[in-house]
Amino acid sequence: MKVNRFILILVALVFIAGTTANAQCKAFAKKTCLPELGSYTHDGNYHATILSEGEEAELYKTFFSDMEYRMSVCSAENLPPVEFLVLDADRNILYSSKDNNNSCTWDFKLQASQQLRVVLKIPSGQNTGIPAQGCVSVMFGFRID
Amino acid sequence: MKRLLNISNSIPAVVLFAAIMLAGCRSGVKKAGKDTDTLSVTGANAAIYxxxxxxxxxxxxxxxxxxxAMLIKSAxxxxxxxxxxxxxxxxNYNTNRSMALNLGIYTTDLSFASLYDQTQLIINYMNxxxxxxxxxGILDAISEEDIxxxxxxxxxxxxxxxxxxxxxxNSNSYLEDNGQPAIAAMVLAGGWLEGLYISTQLVDMKDFNSNKLVGRIIDQKLSVDILIGLLSGSKGHPAIDDLIGQVEKVKTVFDKITLKTSPVRPEYDQASNTTVLKSEVSADFSPEVFRELSETVAGIRSTLIK
Known part of the structure; x- marks a missing residue:
């Protein structure tokens, strides 16, 4: 009976840990990433996930002409700075944060509407232990050109 | 012995549950099949890619x-x-499906009203x-303080x-973080379809060729595959499968439009600290295809709001 109770508690803890981690990710995105949009209006979409060192995430989004955009990318303090690449439909690289002093924001506008692909990369750490894990978030702000 | 059996039966269940929960931290995860990529990257890009x-x-x-809403107004x-x-x-909305779709629809209506200073409508649609x-069950997505x-x-x-x-x-993040990606996808789909519905209804056929809004509607062709990709992450959910079928009808009409885009040339503008992505685009969007699109979207929207 005690063992069953222990298992139930364990299951509950695993559930709570998962939910708490996600809730922390939302709070992190709102607290850290959102202010970086500055005078741009946040579009309201939510993109945040938990990544480990060496892992990647991708994002597909259509961007429209006559709009100005700011992209803000943030990663938890325990992770190395996140790198991001922006590619067009032909997979040509249009922007690399690594080539721009690891900037966490990018301001851009488009002459013609395009579907772009954003690749977020957490570089592998130097230590050989368990890879660090934390929240990564990307947010978009816009304003009329 | 009986207790031991109970434990041994329970442990795999716990391990399985824990695995599901940990996977749930990354809801909507989809591995990118690298072997399906047809790489055409050359030069300096190749090494980075x-x-x-x-x-x-x-x-x-x-x-x-x-x-x-901003795209509609700016047109x-x-x-x-x-x-x-x-x-x-x-x-009339008592199911999760209808509430999710219409949360997206009403939020687009609210956004539309807000950009045109429709004060009473803003309050009504926020409520x-x-x-x-x-x-x-989205806790505190819209609080009394917000109202x-x-x-x-x-x-x-x-x-x-x-x-x-x-x-x-708040709504999106709550649904994503609480393992409800299908509901989250329905909210987003409802919002997008409402935007497309309003746009198509606002086009005056008398100035079809010069109407900026027509260009905005063509742009939405770029988002149809993204929407199908989003919904496909929750395939097997009956409401999502139905929605994919509906969106496929919209895609069929959009597929009749040929969109030609020249290669994108990024140019950095130092004065504004902004990169301008330069390219030219051309499209063949006939009034007939527009009418078909307009009717298709209106038909789908009428089933979503009833």
Whole structure:
């Protein structure tokens, strides 16, 4: 009976840990990433996930002409700075944060509407232990050109 | 012995449950099949591209209700409250499917009203969006404080847009973080379809060729595959499967439009610290295809709001 109770508690803890981690990710995105949009209006979409060192995430989004955009990318303090690449439909690289002093924001506008692909990369750490894990978030702000 | 058996039966279940929960932390995860990629990257890009691995998480992002409304307004379209989903319909929405779709629809209507300073409609549509969010069990997506702040700043478009953006973020993040990606996808799909519905209804056929809004509608062709990708992450959910079928009809019409885009040339403007992505685009969008698209979208939207 005690063992069953222990298992139930364990299951509950695993559930709570998962939910708490996600809730922390939302709070992190709102607290850290959102202010970086500055005078741009946040579009309201939510993109945040938990990544480990060496892992990647991708994002597909259509961007429209006559709009100005700011992209803000943030990663938890325990992770190395996140790198991001922006590619067009032909997979040509249009922007690399690594080539721009690891900037966490990018301001851009488009002459013609395009579907772009954003690749977020957490570089592998130097230590050989368990890879660090934390929240990564990307947010978009816009304003009329 | 009996206790031992109970333990040994329970442990795999716990391990399985824990695995599901940990996987749940990355809801909507889809591995990118690298072998399906046909790489055509050359030169300096090739080395960087080679370092791109399989993604742990893929986000499919649609224009948000605010962005859709902004696109409509910036095209010079006029406001028409007859196009909004009447708030009286809210009482008909009792299922998660109808509440999720209409949370997206009402949020787009709210965004549309807010950009045209429709003060009473803004309050009404914020309340009805709250009703949908509450019905879905989204805790504090739209709080009483948000409604009060909205009323206090009813003539301040900037504050209203911030409130809409925040409440939409609250809804999305709650659903994603609580393992309800199918419901989250329905909210986003409802919002996008409403934006497309309003746009198509606002086009005056007399100035079809010079209407900026027509260009905005063509642009939505770029988002159809993203929407299908988003919905496909929850394939097997009956409401999602039905929605994919509906969106496929929209895609069939969009596929009749040929979109030609020249290669993108990034140019950095030092004065504004902004990169301009230069390219030219051409499309063949006939009035006949437009009418077909308009009717298809209107037909789908009528099933979503009834």
């Amino acid at each position: 080679e370092n791109i691995k399989q993604a742990e998480k893929i986000f499919y992002t649609l224009p948000s209700p605010l962005e859709s 010079g379209a006029l406001f028409d409250d007859n196009l909004l989903n009447p708030i009286e319909n809210a009482r 009805v969006a709250k009703q949908m969010a509450d019905g879905l 009060a702040k909205l009323e206090e700043n009813i003539h301040n478009t900037e504050v209203i847009m911030d409130i809409i953006s925040q409440t939409y973020l």
